[in-house]
Amino acid sequence: MSAAPQKAKAxxxxxxxxxxxxxxxxxxxxxxxxxxxxxADFPPFSGGAHTVVEMKDGDRSRLNPYxxxxxxxxxxxxxISVRRDDQGxxxxxxxxxxxxxxxxxxxxxxxxxFSLDLRAKKHVFLAGGIGITPFMAMIEQxxxxxxNWELHYSVRxxxxxxxxxxxxxxxxxxxxxxxxxQNQAIDLETLLDGQPLGxxxxxxxxxxxxxWVHATGSKMGWPDENVHSEEFLAPAPxxxxxxxxxxxxxxxxxxxxESLLEAIERAGVDAPFxxxxxxxxxxxxxxVASDGEFIHRDHWLEEEDHASGKKIMPCVSRFIGxxxxxxx
Amino acid sequence: MSKFDFPPSIKSRPVYGTLTxxxxxxxxxxxxxxxxxxxLDVATPEMMANAHIIYIPRGESFGDKLRALNPAQYYEGPxxxxxxxxxxxxxxxxxxxxxxYLTGTEGLMGQAQNEAMQAGIPHTAIQTExxxxxxxxxxxxxxxxxxxxxxxDPFVCSHCGLNLFVRDHYSRRxxxxxxxxxxxxxxxxxxxxxxxxx
Numbered sequence: 199m200s201a202a203p204q205k206a207k208a209x210x211x212x213x214x215x216x217x218x219x220x221x222x223x224x225x226x227x228x229x230x231x232x233x234x235x236x237x238a239d240f241p242p243f244s245g246g247a248h249t250v251v252e253m254k255d256g257d258r259s260r261l262n263p264y265x266x267x268x269x270x271x272x273x274x275x276x277x278i279s280v281r282r283d284d285q286g287x288x289x290x291x292x293x294x295x296x297x298x299x300x301x302x303x304x305x306x307x308x309x310x311x312f313s314l315d316l317r318a319k320k321h322v323f324l325a326g327g328i329g330i331t332p333f334m335a336m337i338e339q340x341x342x343x344x345x346n347w348e349l350h351y352s353v354r355x356x357x358x359x360x361x362x363x364x365x366x367x368x369x370x371x372x373x374x375x376x377x378x379x380q381n382q383a384i385d386l387e388t389l390l391d392g393q394p395l396g397x398x399x400x401x402x403x404x405x406x407x408x409x410w411v412h413a414t415g416s417k418m419g420w421p422d423e424n425v426h427s428e429e430f431l432a433p434a435p436x437x438x439x440x441x442x443x444x445x446x447x448x449x450x451x452x453x454x455x456e457s458l459l460e461a462i463e464r465a466g467v468d469a470p471f472x473x474x475x476x477x478x479x480x481x482x483x484x485x486v487a488s489d490g491e492f493i494h495r496d497h498w499l500e501e502e503d504h505a506s507g508k509k510i511m512p513c514v515s516r517f518i519g520x521x522x523x524x525x526x
Numbered sequence: 527m528s529k530f531d532f533p534p535s536i537k538s539r540p541v542y543g544t545l546t547x548x549x550x551x552x553x554x555x556x557x558x559x560x561x562x563x564x565x566l567d568v569a570t571p572e573m574m575a576n577a578h579i580i581y582i583p584r585g586e587s588f589g590d591k592l593r594a595l596n597p598a599q600y601y602e603g604p605x606x607x608x609x610x611x612x613x614x615x616x617x618x619x620x621x622x623x624x625x626x627y628l629t630g631t632e633g634l635m636g637q638a639q640n641e642a643m644q645a646g647i648p649h650t651a652i653q654t655e656x657x658x659x660x661x662x663x664x665x666x667x668x669x670x671x672x673x674x675x676x677x678x679d680p681f682v683c684s685h686c687g688l689n690l691f692v693r694d695h696y697s698r699r700x701x702x703x704x705x706x707x708x709x710x711x712x713x714x715x716x717x718x719x720x721x722x723x724x
Contacts, residue, residue: 396646419550419623421651
């Protein structure tokens with residue numbers, strides 16, 4: 199236990215909100231806007247921050263992180279844009295099918311794991327699909343300080359180009375849209391070549407795109423510190439497994455379609471978390487004993503931690519084997 | 527012998543490495559005195575084709591050897607102060623992918639690193655290798671004056687004349703170690719000066 203005061207409940211502080219608007223943007227993406235039920239302003243946030251939305255889906259409680267994509271200067275409203283994933287675990291489907299204007303929901307205070315480096319001489323944004331959302335807030339933030347930025351946004355088709363209309367209308371010289379089914383693609387090497395010293399690149403999109411930008415950057419001599427990325431992992435399904443929680447003196451079974459963290463919470467154990475996507479490090483848990491194989495999927499632990507078998511990030515990682523005992 | 531093993535110290539103290547060739551669209555070398563030897567060790571014809579060497583000899587005679595590496599650009603300056611405007615101009619025009627290599631004395635590396643950081647390169651991405659004199663660039667914490675090439679501990683501040691103790695506490699912003707009055711409690715009671723690492 200650290201000496202810091204312990205919060206009453208895991209995760210960031212919660213805010214009671216009402217859904218003030220539900221705006222379908224195209225076949226897959228819908229924007230949800232929230233206002234506080236107590237009428238106060240939302241806490242300020244910086245571009246790149248996310249909130250965790252609580253969904254009461256029957257007897258199941260879902261907690262999904264979404265980037266805040268509204269203007270950080272407008273604290274009367276928070277907005278997220280959710281892409282429907284028909285093959286996903288159901289969070290985005292719940293938002294699309296069950297949430298309507300006027301509903302009461304609970305979201306968390308903003309947490310930023312993908313912030314702008316304001317020392318940058320220039321910001322180059324690389325978005326793939328719904329990865330556009332954090333950049334919507336970053337762009338508004340930078341526009342207020344006359345920041346130097348450009349956006350390169352890759353979309354599957356013109357119809358699925360979420361916010362391409364708004365962006366190209368407001369910033370015709372800074373926004374570049376690439377449409378996959380018209381054989382348009384980001385020419386990354388040419389784009390990175392010749393950027394002024396002190397440029398920072400930010401990428402948000404599918405894992406392949408993130409890896410491509412990091413690899414191309416290092417090949418071209420960009421320092422790692424100048425290439426930022428954010429990828430929220432959804433917990434992957436897998437074989438059910440049994441876990442013993444030592445401190446709580448409970449034995450639980452993690453179902454095929456739930457994460458270890460969700461199973462721990464379902465058992466009534468209050469485990470720490472923030473991002474629920476393998477990035478923030480809050481849910482890091484010590485392994486007391488294990489006999490089997492870990493499936494580590496987080497971006498947080500070092501490789502040696504993964505290899506040691508002594509730590510696990512229960513929000514995204516799983517286990518296959520005979521026995522797993524956690525210090526929780 | 528131009529290499530020196532610095533004793534382990536507090537976290538504030540800079541740690542220097544060994545220059546290695548990295549991928550990039552340009553290579554900027556800034557060196558003084560024996561730093562030339564580190565450039566000669568790492569240089570390859572491919573690197574030199576896109577290299578700019580800024581060298582301050584400080585009485586050493588490596589200039590001809592560096593020129594013989596045939597870098598794309600070579601500049602020899604009489605002092606750091608005389609070279610810094612050129613360094614700033616090179617960094618101002620530089621593009622992402624530029625690799626920066628600093629080698630020689632701590633004072634040279636610290637000041638050049640500061641310029642590179644201000645130009646937008648994170649300090650962790652700037653390579654350094656110490657060669658030659660172990661003298662330090664010191665800031666008097668009392669009058670804020672900088673004394674270059676301090677070899678002894680304690681030493682006399684070249685600005686205010688206080689007797690200063692040489693600390694390992696380093697400022698990346700000032701590119702200087704901190705010097706603190708050693709006889710403030712008992713003026714005149716100053717231990718005999720000795721080499722910093724003796």
